[in-house]
Amino acid sequence: xxxxxxxxxxxxxxxxxxxxxxxxxxxxxxxxxxxxxxxxxxxxxxxxxxxxxxxxxxxxxxxxxxxxxxxxxxxxxxxxxxxxxxxxxxxxxxxxxxxxxxxxxxxxxxxxxxxxxxxxxxxxxxxxxxxxxxxxxxxxxxxxxxxxxxxxxxxxxxxxxxxxxxxxxxxxxxxxxxxxxxxxxxxxxxxxxxxxxxxxxxxxxxxxxxxxxxxxxxxxxxxxxxxxxxxxxxxxxxxxxxxxxxxxxxxxxxxxxxxxxxxxxxxxxxxxxxxxxxxxxxxxxxxxxxxxxxxxxxxxxxxxxxxxxxxxxxxxxxxxxxxxxxxxxxxxxxxxxxxxxxxxxxxxxxxxxxxxxxxxxxxxxxxxxxxxxxxxxxxxxxxxxxxxxxxxxxxxxxxxxxxxxxxxxxxxxxxxxxxxxxxxxxxxxxxxxxxxxxxxxxxxxxxxxxxxxxxxxxxxxxxxxxxxxxxxxxxxxxxxxxxxxxxxxxx
Amino acid sequence: xxxxxxxxxxxxxxxxxxxxxxxxxxxxxxxxxxxxxxxxxxxxxxxxxxxxxxxxxxxxxxxxxxxxxxxxxxxxxxxxxxxxxxxxxxxxxxxxxxxxxxxxxxxxxxxxxxxxxxxxxxxxxxxxxxxxxxxxxxxxxxxxxxxxxxxxxxxxxxxxxxxxxxxxxxxxxxxxxxxxxxxxxxxxxxxxxxxxxxxxxxxxxxxxxxxxxxxxxxxxxxxxxxxxxxxxxxxxxxxxxxxxxxxxxxxxxxxxxxxxxxxxxxxxxxxxxxxxxxxxxxxxxxxxxxxxxxxxxxxxxxxxxxxxxxxxxxxxxxxxxxxxxxxxxxxxxxxxxxxxxxxxxxxxxxxxxxxxxxxxxxxxxxxxxxxxxxxxxxxxxxxxxxxxxxxxxxxxxxxxxxxxxxxxxxxxxxxxxxxxxxxxxxxxxxxxxxxxxxxxxxxxxxxxxxxxxxxxxxxxxxxxxxxxxxxxxxxxxxxxxxxxxxxxxxxxxxxxxxxx
Numbered sequence: 001x002x003x004x005x006x007x008x009x010x011x012x013x014x015x016x017x018x019x020x021x022x023x024x025x026x027x028x029x030x031x032x033x034x035x036x037x038x039x040x041x042x043x044x045x046x047x048x049x050x051x052x053x054x055x056x057x058x059x060x061x062x063x064x065x066x067x068x069x070x071x072x073x074x075x076x077x078x079x080x081x082x083x084x085x086x087x088x089x090x091x092x093x094x095x096x097x098x099x100x101x102x103x104x105x106x107x108x109x110x111x112x113x114x115x116x117x118x119x120x121x122x123x124x125x126x127x128x129x130x131x132x133x134x135x136x137x138x139x140x141x142x143x144x145x146x147x148x149x150x151x152x153x154x155x156x157x158x159x160x161x162x163x164x165x166x167x168x169x170x171x172x173x174x175x176x177x178x179x180x181x182x183x184x185x186x187x188x189x190x191x192x193x194x195x196x197x198x199x200x201x202x203x204x205x206x207x208x209x210x211x212x213x214x215x216x217x218x219x220x221x222x223x224x225x226x227x228x229x230x231x232x233x234x235x236x237x238x239x240x241x242x243x244x245x246x247x248x249x250x251x252x253x254x255x256x257x258x259x260x261x262x263x264x265x266x267x268x269x270x271x272x273x274x275x276x277x278x279x280x281x282x283x284x285x286x287x288x289x290x291x292x293x294x295x296x297x298x299x300x301x302x303x304x305x306x307x308x309x310x311x312x313x314x315x316x317x318x319x320x321x322x323x324x325x326x327x328x329x330x331x332x333x334x335x336x337x338x339x340x341x342x343x344x345x346x347x348x349x350x351x352x353x354x355x356x357x358x359x360x361x362x363x364x365x366x367x368x369x370x371x372x373x374x375x376x377x378x379x380x381x382x383x384x385x386x387x388x389x390x391x392x393x394x395x396x397x398x399x400x401x402x403x404x405x406x407x408x409x410x411x412x413x414x415x416x417x418x419x420x421x422x423x424x425x426x427x428x429x430x431x432x433x434x435x436x437x438x439x440x441x442x443x444x445x446x447x448x449x450x451x452x453x454x455x456x457x458x459x460x461x462x463x464x465x466x467x468x469x470x471x472x473x474x475x476x477x478x479x480x481x482x483x484x485x486x487x488x489x490x491x
Numbered sequence: 492x493x494x495x496x497x498x499x500x501x502x503x504x505x506x507x508x509x510x511x512x513x514x515x516x517x518x519x520x521x522x523x524x525x526x527x528x529x530x531x532x533x534x535x536x537x538x539x540x541x542x543x544x545x546x547x548x549x550x551x552x553x554x555x556x557x558x559x560x561x562x563x564x565x566x567x568x569x570x571x572x573x574x575x576x577x578x579x580x581x582x583x584x585x586x587x588x589x590x591x592x593x594x595x596x597x598x599x600x601x602x603x604x605x606x607x608x609x610x611x612x613x614x615x616x617x618x619x620x621x622x623x624x625x626x627x628x629x630x631x632x633x634x635x636x637x638x639x640x641x642x643x644x645x646x647x648x649x650x651x652x653x654x655x656x657x658x659x660x661x662x663x664x665x666x667x668x669x670x671x672x673x674x675x676x677x678x679x680x681x682x683x684x685x686x687x688x689x690x691x692x693x694x695x696x697x698x699x700x701x702x703x704x705x706x707x708x709x710x711x712x713x714x715x716x717x718x719x720x721x722x723x724x725x726x727x728x729x730x731x732x733x734x735x736x737x738x739x740x741x742x743x744x745x746x747x748x749x750x751x752x753x754x755x756x757x758x759x760x761x762x763x764x765x766x767x768x769x770x771x772x773x774x775x776x777x778x779x780x781x782x783x784x785x786x787x788x789x790x791x792x793x794x795x796x797x798x799x800x801x802x803x804x805x806x807x808x809x810x811x812x813x814x815x816x817x818x819x820x821x822x823x824x825x826x827x828x829x830x831x832x833x834x835x836x837x838x839x840x841x842x843x844x845x846x847x848x849x850x851x852x853x854x855x856x857x858x859x860x861x862x863x864x865x866x867x868x869x870x871x872x873x874x875x876x877x878x879x880x881x882x883x884x885x886x887x888x889x890x891x892x893x894x895x896x897x898x899x900x901x902x903x904x905x906x907x908x909x910x911x912x913x914x915x916x917x918x919x920x921x922x923x924x925x926x927x928x929x930x931x932x933x934x935x936x937x938x939x940x941x942x943x944x945x946x947x948x949x950x951x952x953x954x955x956x957x958x959x960x961x962x963x964x965x966x967x968x969x970x971x972x973x974x975x976x977x978x979x980x981x982x983x984x985x986x987x988x989x990x991x
């Protein structure tokens with residue numbers, strides 16, 4: 001019998017349903033794996049009892065013939081989702097020890113679907129970062145190692161999710177994506193992740209970073225698992241005013257890697273001078289695979305791509321500077337009240353202590369761009385450019401059904417490698433940010449390995465609401481890439 | 492439009508006062524603007540707070556369309572432009588009573604645009620000057636919580652019950668030129684809000700409060716620098732604040748000083764204003780569109796429903812009372828000044844018309860007179876308001892109908908009304924039980940008259956001798972003997988016959 005922790009979400013679901021093994025056996029195996037992998041620092045909180053309770057329920061449901069879509073599947077929950085009674089920290093000192101009395105809509109839907117929780121996954125603090133190094137609880141260490149044995153980033157901000165998937169510490173996980181926080185970590189770890197159309201998954205109960213960009217999504221090791229998880233996570237929520245009031249398609253059932261009659265666009269602006277040759281080569285392979293799957297490949301233009309990163313780093317910090325104002329030491333979370341201090345002193349001391357450098361950097365940038373005298377030059381202008389970027393995509397989608405691009409400009413980099421210059425770090429988001437600004441569904445799937453033996457990802461971007469098109473193109477890539485590499489266990 | 496001639500007489504000449512009001516009116520709804528929490532006044536601290544109002548991590552606002560509806564109806568009531576596309580903005584600042592660290596408001600695209608309110612400076616004077624005050628905009632926004640500084644020696648406590656409650660901010664043009672105009676504007680606005688039902692107008696409970704913008708200038712010259720006096724919570728205080736602030740500004744200017752643009756506070760005890768925060772220390776609120784909320788788009792059906800649900804407004808009502816019911820300008824003004832009074836009066840009319848089988852116009856004058864003299868007087872005496880009057884409109888109409896059809900006299904009606912006030916009984920029942928019915932039985936009256944004339948032979952002689960004033964004496968004696976229940980008209984007729 002195979003190792004239970006190597007199974008996919010679909011295999012676990014079907015195996016539990018078919019009686020091949022019990023849900024308790026699965027949960028127990030993962031609980032052991034999680035406890036054994038603390039060196040990776042993927043989980044901030046382990047919740048073995050939650051996983052076991054859900055497993056026992058699944059086993060009982062099987063006996064009574066009332067299995068649910070995710071019965072027996074234990075998941076990792078990014079620690080940005082509020083989980084009732086379980087610490088929800090956003091990887092910050094500010095919210096260390098904060099246990100919400102409420103459950104986020106997305107996590108609640110997963111539990112209602114029968115899933116259990118293995119623990120709360122580490123992330124960049126308040127989901128701000130591309131390397132998972134900004135977590136107050138320490139960096140997540142990728143199970144993959146550099147050729148020289150260097151410790152690598154699992155990507156960010158959903159780095160706990162990607163590392164846990166790659167190390168088989170969960171079969172599926174939640175992520176959130178604001179500028180690439182699902183797709184880039186997936187690419188760095190040889191896993192797959194989808195950010196659906198903005199509004200597909202409720203943001204209610206997800207600690208906010210940048211409201212107009214934040215979108216929960218699924219992460220797993222296969223495209224099919226992503227479809228399964230996303231189906232359970234998505235759906236209209238009256239508690240989120242930006243939620244889409246649309247039925248959730250049956251994505252899993254409609255999965256097909258046959259792309260006959262489909263057109264795939266290759267945006268020429270995504271191939272800048274100096275693009276990493278390995279990335280360029282992988283992209284070419286991706287083009288060939290999609291052709292092989294029956295698709296017609298066309299070149300398209302997204303002329304405003306070069307402004308996307310600047311636009312993102314105005315809008316996201318602006319919203320963040322306001323969203324994070326609630327962490328003031330008054331009602332919950334950290335309070336630092338120096339002796340004899342007044343209200344302003346308490347704010348300053350609390351926020352100085354509770355936020356890490358990257359969070360402070362973005363609050364400062366955001367406060368600056370919204371300030372009187374700068375607002376029009378930055379925020380208003382960024383809003384206009386955002387509209388142009390959205391229009392670029394809409395024009396491109398007149399010529400094609402999906403876009404194929406690399407997910408990230410390089411393979412995973414060593415921990416500490418990009419810390420000297422925040423701008424270098426921001427460049428990691430160059431291929432993922434445009435789809436976020438346009439609210440489009442986008443997915444990363446593993447495409448192959450670099451010369452150093454590190455995973456590289458390919459990104460599919462789709463029309464609004466066309467998650468199916470994205471999943472199907474990703475499936476066609478997955479079927480042809482035959483990615484089976486995994487990190488050697490060293491932890 | 493009549494220009495006010497209110498002037499402040501300074502040492503160096505006359506000064507004109509320019510006033511604009513920003514009125515914050517709490518929207519009457521069961522729940523808050525963006526959360527399902529309740530809004531009742533006076534609840535125990537922090538018992539009406541949702542996760543959203545407390546700004547817990549990951550919580551999101553969802554607009555309460557009833558609040559939007561009430562603001563739209565208010566806009567329609569002042570003939571304002573209703574913007575079918577509006578948007579919420581965040582106003583960012585830190586304070587302990589503001590859990591989110593921002594207030595959700597509408598800066599760039601308010602729900603309601605330009606409108607106007609006509610004010611009558613003295614409602615008791617039919618020839619009073621009238622003036623149209625422009626309203627620049629109405630937007631909806633969240634209220635903040637409340638800090639309590641008296642609960643602990645070194646700490647302040649926070650009550651979030653009010654946090655997130657829906658407010659309308661109604662911003663006037665700087666069209667007012669005297670404390671009286673500002674007072675009339677605020678009163679009229681309050682009346683309209685109460686008619687529409689969008690705000691209860693209870694200024695003492697903070698449901699309505701005004702920020703008062705005042706500047707002074709030489710008549711006809713350019714606008715002066717203004718100050719803003721915050722949170723003034725009665726019509727009288729607003730007038731006091733303006734008077735004080737205008738005079739203070741004149742004093743400063745005449746002493747060669749400059750007016751500093753600043754925020755001031757009104758002290759009701761001294762009737763004066765004092766500086767709170769100058770422009771240099773003003774916040775940079777970093778307004779930007781709230782990314783948690785989509786733009787608010789209203790369709791025609793929604794607007795149509797808002798319009799259809801509007802009641803007859805005070806201006807139209809006053810006109811109708813004068814023209815169709817034939818009431819005096821003063822009576823019409825008094826009866827329309829409060830929605831509750833008009834409602835009561837109209838029910839009295841409708842019941843009265845039914846009871847007397849006449850048109851409402853036919854019973855209007857008697858109804859208005861009775862309501863304004865008898866009922867108001869009585870309520871005043873017993874310290875009650877119309878909304879908890881011991882006598883209902885139907886009961887009042889029954890009483891008036893008994894007078895109209897001659898069952899009782901006006902004098903007896905006053906007695907019956909007193910009993911009604913005490914017992915709550917119906918007029919007909921009282922008249923029946925106490926035997927107060929007016930008699931038109933000519934036989935009985937004639938018998939009484941014969942006895943009186945027989946007992947007062949001397950006076951009969953004097954009357955017949957030309958002392959006609961004695962007729963009143965005989966009427967009085969007859970009525971007295973009949974305990975006031977004789978029909979006075981018949982008494983008159985029979986007496987004249989008997990004395991002829």
